[in-house]
Amino acid sequence: MFNKILIANRGEIAVRIIRAARELGVGTVAIYSTADRDALHVHLADEAICVGPARSTESYLNMNNILSAAVATGAQAIHPGFGFLSENSKFARLCEEMNIKFIGPSAKVMDMMGDKINARAEMIKAGVPVTPGSEGEVHTTDEAVKIAEEIGYPIILKASAGGGGKGIRKVNTVEELVPAFEAAQAEAQAAFGNGAMFIERMIFPARHIEVQILGDSHGNVIHLGERDCSLQRNNQKVLEESPSVAIGHTLRNEITSAAVKAAQHVSYENAGTIEFLLDESSGKFYFMEMNTRVQVEHPVTEFVSGVDIVKEQIRVANGNELSVKQEDVTFSGHAIECRINAENPKFNFAPSPGKITNLFLPGGGVGLRVDSAMYSGYTIPPYYDSMIAKVIVHGENRFEALMKMQRALLEFDVEGVTTNVDFQLELISDPHVVAGDYDTSFLGNVFLPEYQKED
Template structure:
């Protein structure tokens, strides 16, 4: 086991990793920007080192600064969390070159699966179902038009290097495709330095189903079941639950096996997530992409399986085999996660940075967990993602989990900044959500228009 690791991240995920490392007896180093000098992760870590100004490009995304901090403090490994450098293959390779273990897959595997066009080709080889679409990169809007005519509208334009909802456009008719293609490609070029695009048929109605996998250095790969992430706003997840109400035992085994096969085919190591679209009309599922990092919503899987995913990440990176086999993974009850953001739903979810003057995080009772890095008196900086907490609940069944989440959100109190707590409470109480009768379009096309009218 490592004696010391560096966490190349901030916020609640940095705090989450520090806690897992401490329970393993591993010392931690926190890095922080000038804007985060009073952040909770800097107080909880054994050491903390400033790596640059507030702008993430000059701090959390500064590969040389992060690596220098690891070398100076004697850290043997770096955990990237999610976002920032977590899926940067160059950074993973740089870590390897200086003898520091990157807690995640190799840069080579990351390149293979991080590029969605390459990943699609790999999945076809592994006999994992893929969405009908282009065989590779689409080089022009004219080519996209020809492919769209073949597979039929509506179609989805996607950036090969995309993520976080960027470089994605849904196109309903041929008249809109050229401008959508050019806008999505330009957005992808600006965000990722890569404007490559591909095109797929839109699967609708659909569920966004993702499968959590763990893979050790000895070639053992297991899955920890699925999460339903269909409630999304602008292609970004709002609420997640496990297991999915749309999946039965037979399909669960089938989609889990496909996820394991996908990871095995590319020689994957550490934690990862295979994302699928489930066509509810036919029962068929299709590979979307692979996230080569820990997910924001990993706690729901931890609740239903009892497996500490972050600890497993650290142990796998240290060369230890998986603690459990597939046969030993047992799914118990139902878990739900709501993402709490400092934003104002009444003003198109505009970010709401500022000083927290009062805070009460819900607590008490079995099966309730709040992952957060905020505290009374803390000033939320305007430079980073607006997520400030995750409320996660676990119940013996879905109804109990829903009621527990309603109770937790009702107790959540925060003053000084606007949040989406009330929005989440209304969403979790919505009759269609309570019934489990929703898909990837529900929040944007049905719930939000009615919510904004009210």
């Protein structure tokens, strides 16, 4: 096993990785920006090293500084977490060249699956269903107009590179297409340094279903079931649960088998997620994209499967076989995750950085977990993502999980900054959500209009 790994991230995911490594007997190195000098991950790691100023491009995205930190501290591997450099094949390739193990898939596979156009082509080869769309990169509005006429409206424009909801626009008519394309392309160029786009027929409304997969260097690939991530705002997930109430036994077998087939086709190693759109009216599902990293919502899968995904990532990167085979994986109960952000839902979810003057995190009972890097007196910097915690619950059934989440959110108390806790409490208590009657249109078209009417 590795003696020491460097965590190229911050916040709750850095804390999560440090804890998993420590339980495996592996030493840890935290990196931090000057704005994160007092962050929890810095305090928890065995060693910590500053890699630059507050701006992420000069610190958490600074490949040279991060690799120099790994060399200086003798780290044998780097865990990128999610976001930042986690899906950057150049960084993975640099790690390989420097004989530092990147805890994730190879740069080659990241290029293949991280680029949405390449991934789509590979899925067609693998026999995984994909939506009608462009066959290659789209660079101009003239190309976009022609392709949209061929596949028919509504369509969705997506940045070929990157993720996190950037460079995505939904287009219902030809009149909307040109301004939407130009805006999405500019956003993609700014976020990823790549303005290449592609176009797909829009399956909307739909269920957003993702399947967690794990692969090792010995040819083993397994799935850990599915998650329903349909509750989204501006293409950003808000709440996730596992299993999905929209999927029965037969469809579950089909969609998880397709995910394993996809991962096997590209000889995938480490943790990854295959994302699908499910058209409930037809029962058909379509490949959307692959995330070649650990997901924000991985804890719900850990609860229902009993598999520690982060520990598996470290073991696999070390060259070990997966600790479980597919026939060993059993699923129990129901799990839900709510993302807690420092933001003001009443003011268009504006970020709310600042000093936490008092903090009480929910606890007690079986099946409740809070992943966070907050502590009383900590100042949330304004430079990074606004997510400050994740509340994850597990129950014997969905009703118990819902009630446990309501109880946990009622106990959650943060003073000094505004959060979306009350918003999440209203969402988890909404009759449609309680009934499992929602899709990707629900939050934007049904829940938010009513929520924003309230004083």
